Amino acid sequence: MQQRTITLFGLILAGFALRIYYLTTTHPFFDEYTTVLAARQIIETGWPVLPSGLFYEHGLLATYVIAPFTALFSHQPLASWQPAHWGLMLSRWPSVLISTLTIPFIYFVGQKTDMANPLAKNAALLAAGLFAFSPEGMVWGGRARMYALATLLVLVTVYLAYRGTIYPYRAAFRWGALLALLAALLTQLGALMLIPPLIIAMLVNSFSHNRPRQTTTRLWFLQKTVLLEGLALAAIVALAVFVKRLGRPIGFDSLATGESHSLLPELINTIRYQTAVSFTLDETIKFLSRQFGVPHHLWLTLATITGAGLGLILLAIITYHRSTIPASSLQSARRSANQNPVSNPPISQSPNPAASLRTGLHSPFSILYSPFFTPLNLFLWLTFGLIILEMVTLLDPFRRNPRYLVMMLPLFYLIAAYALFNGVIIVQQTIAHAQRPAFAFYSAIALLILFTSLNLGDLRLALITPEPAYEDAFAKIYADWQPGDTLLTMNTPAAGLYLGQVDGFTIQNDAQQFLLNADTQPVDRWLGAPWIGSAAAFNTALNNSPRTWFVTDTIRQPVYFRGDWQAILSTQMEQVWAGDNALLYRTRPDRTPLPTQPDTMVNANFDHTITLTGYALTAPPAADTPSQLNLVLFWQPLNTIATDYTTFLHLRTAKGDTVAQRDSQPLAGAYPTSQWQPGETIIDPLTLPLPNDLPAGTYQLYTGLYRLDTLARLPVTDDVSGENAISLGEIRLP
Template sequence: MQLRTITLFGLILAGFAIRVYYLTTTHPFFDEYTTVLAARQIVETGWPILPSGLFYEHGLLATYLIAPFTALFSHQPLASWQPAHWGLMLSRWPSALISTLTIPAIYVVGYKADAPNPLTKSAALLAAGLFAFSPEGMVWGGRARMYALATLLVLITVYLAYRGTIYPYRAAFRWAALLALLAALLTQLGALMLIPPLIVAMLVNSFSRSRSRPHQATHRPWFLQKTALLEGLALAAIIAFAVFIKRLGRPIGFDSLANSESHSLLPELLNTIRYQTTLYFTWDETLKFLSRQFGIPHHLWLTLATIAGTGLGLILLAIIIYRRPTNQRPISNLQLPITNYCPPFFTAFNVFLWLTFGLVILEMVTLLDPFRRNPRYLVMMLPLFYLIAAYALFNVVVILQQLVTYARRPVFSFYAAIALLAVFAGLNLGDLRLALITPEPAYENAFAKIYADWQPGDTLLTMNTPAAGLYLGQVDGFTIQNEAEQFLLNADAQPVDRWLGAPWIGTVSELNTVLNNHSRTWFVTDTIRQPVYFRGDWQAILATQMEQVWAGDNALLYRTRPDRTPLPTQPATMVNANFNRAIALTGYSLITPTQTAQPELNLVLFWQPLNTIETDYTTFLHLRTANGDTVAQRDSQPLSGAYPTSQWQPGETIIDPLTLPLPEDLPAGSYQLYTGLYQLDTLARLPVTNDTSGENAIPLGEIRLP
């Protein structure tokens, strides 16, 4: 007992240490800025209502727990907490403390759920150790998000629900489970997927126990008691309330309740659940999801060992049944001991965990939209997985007890738990190190750079508006091109971002307008999101109109080039040419560049895709004499290859700046400019509708060179 207690204390300290190390040495996760912004709003107003007016319900209870820590820095001058971002680090402490508390909670649940015995206690110690050294436990236990609290609440809910289904079926446990479930739902609505599996597990557990224990037959199972109806009504009310809170937060595609077309609340609540679910199953998507959760190195070995241990346990169960005398009174397989030591694999609680966790996985691969099948939402179920794994692994100990006399000593199970933990903790080291050295984008450092160099009249554009609000107190535009709808409010009218209410800058034309209207513009992004949410035309504008002034740990900081030549946002000369009804050239503009040593002609072409394009076309630009002789030409993919035509989106406008080098001895005079598109591998030009050139080229008109 003393060794086990000392070891548990050591696991708690070790788990706390790695969480604090992660907490103090890593950059904030992208969503942490939003949580801290909401916590700051709670400190100031009492409610998590963001500057945009959005009620931020994500992790509601966790945000309220974080708020007091946020209060320690939220009213300090920005400059006083920029260094080392200690302000935001304080907001991470609730997660670290809660995640550390989950370690002994797993141990207590693991050995108290059924009759305590050395094997069960040692298996529970192993499960607690697996969570203590879990990379997911470290990461989410070191971030200012809701998952640490949700993990603890799910564990408590499952334990209380189980205790409420065993004799004497105390209703107090089930009511406590309902309260824990409400807290879990208000922390992470994804806990909804726990409810159907939990109900199934509770029913199965009650049936199996009533059949195996005839002396309890005089007592009604919990679901036949008078309180069951009240409990069912309470469950329905809890679900409705949690979904209502979610609806207040205006999920993607939903308007505010005040502007809703529905005059009844019930359809709104049902739609709030329905938009996240769909009946969808494919083997490819299922295997992809399972590989993301259980195929990562530290979980792969543990999963394989769990499967092997489970198979071994089933073999042991078959042996027990085979050796049982035929005249022996049938009893539940769950209660059959193989020795005087009751192995944890043959307990009702283990079956309860298998049913709950297994059915949650089944729900995720069949009832959730593939977009929602993020392993992040399974993090709160990890204690269940670690308990299942520990119980399965201890079947090896049961075998050793049959073969080795020393193994029957109570202390052996403790040493076995330590040995198994050492093996799997060692396998975790690579992923623990990877989680520590894989940086989140250093947005706080990027905004510190801006803060130090900010000048009156500057303007700021970024996708991470919550971070801008925290570190600078302002943002002038929310920048994103792809998949913008999920981040916008009022998308059909005047779209703004969900967090600060900054106007949406979603096209290169709008970006150019901002650059042209302000002497200095800052743009903050990162290497992870830039290729996902921004297209090639945006990248090209960054390359020609802005300069990268800083980069660090995946964060990128751009500023307007002081010597740039502003690009037009609309064509000065309209052309309205049509290339095979696939691409339109709406017009062009000649621009006057800064003084250069090499003579050149600068212009901007304005393209508009009319349909989806499967081919990458090359642009040609010819300068010809009145006799048709070509004196200068340029061939290149649009935007110098940064945005190939096969990636163009129908209806958008591509602003394509081109520089045509001119011969130094080119005489002054009038010249003709032609452009067009062709396929590089065949040199076949894309046909021009109503072509007047005879060569599938567009005459842009006369150009006079001085």
């Protein structure tokens, strides 16, 4: 008892220290800025309504918990908290405290399988330790997000639901489970996945957990209160989905607009858009490997499966022996066990197999002293297993993110600990020295050390893999900000927190999920900044301001921005700072602005695949001997392009002799034609080197596209050149 108490206290301190270390040494996660922005809005208005007008329901309850900590710094002058790295970190404290509290609660739940069984207590200690040193527990327990609170609430819900389905079926436990479920749904709507598995587990548990024979108490689902409980469950789900709908999920209009339909269909559609009956083996394997194939879970999963297999073998053996023993012997063994209970009678020392049966024999699943053979373990297996089944069959593939399983991790660790103790049982029954009472405790410690050692690589990876240092990037801007400057970024919540403004929300790919009013005047969901979604719009924004800042990161830049954006970025801006994956750009002071539209229209069609809209000279040829010709081509793809074409640019004399030429892929190879999106405009700046001895005069400029592997040119519709080339007109060189 004292050993376990001291060890549990040590695990709590170790888990707390690990989360504090993560809190103080890592940059904020991208979504943390949104949570803190919503918490700041709660402080100012009482509601998490963001500057864009969006009701930020995601993690609603957690945001209210975080808000008081946010109040400690959010109204201080930026200069006083921003450079110190501590301002935003205060908002992480609720997650640290809640995640730390989850450690002893896992132990409390785990040892409740059988208060008199020391094996259950030691297995619960192992489960608590697995969570304390879990990389996911550390990461989400150190971030200002909702997952730490959701994890605790899910565990509370499962425990209370279990207690409400065992004799004497106290309704108070089930009502408590409903309240905990409501809190969980208002924290993370993904907890909806818990409801069907939990109901099935509750029904199965009622049949598997026997009642006293003489009792007149009805099973919980046959009691009168179950109707009220069912209505309460329906109301809870409706309320949670309604709150989600207030937040305007992707593709939904505001409930206040005339476009919205009646409330019930809206609630149904809110759930439907996240679900899809879909199962493929490849997707399932990919999902399971992302959750259970990572190193720290792989070995634990394999050990859990092995331990469960051992448990089933033990169950089969004991069941077989039980079937060979006369009923009178079983009754005698029960009476003897009830009169002379022992803490853990070894099978090897039992006078007959009946003596190895569990005292009381109150459940067909409580055959051995291992906590694996308890109703709670079956309850956990059903709940967790059916959640996994739901995720791989009923959830939209886009939603199959292991992040949503984080709040179910305590269930997994309890299942794993119970299964691992089947091995401890076997050792105890085969080795005399292992039958000492302290053996189970030291086995739990040894198993914890083993699996924590296997965790170390992932723990270290979580600590050294930095989130982009946006707070440092915005601190640089804050220190060098000048009147008239503009700011463009994808991380508008961080800009709102650190600078109080943002002039454009920049993203090219997959932008719809981040936009409001996508069909009219699209703005970002958080600050309501206008969407800048193309390289042409990006170029226009740069031209409209004397100095522009652009903040991005190495993780999202190649995902959300295409090559034409990168080309404008490299020619029009300079990188002035980089740190921990964050990138800070500023417009070049000596840049030549790129035109936003052609000066000369061409409208040439290349095989109904690409249109050359026109071109513009970015600078007239120098008065004296010019060394180069600068121009910009404006392309527009009409269809998806499978081939990477090369652009040729020829300067010819009146006789047709080529005196200068350039061949290159569009945007210097940064954005090949196979990546072009139909309907977009590609701004392609080109520099044509000129010979030093080129005479003054009038020249013809030709361009076109060809395949580099075959040198075959892309046909020009209605070609008049005879060579599948487009004449751009005359160029006068001084």
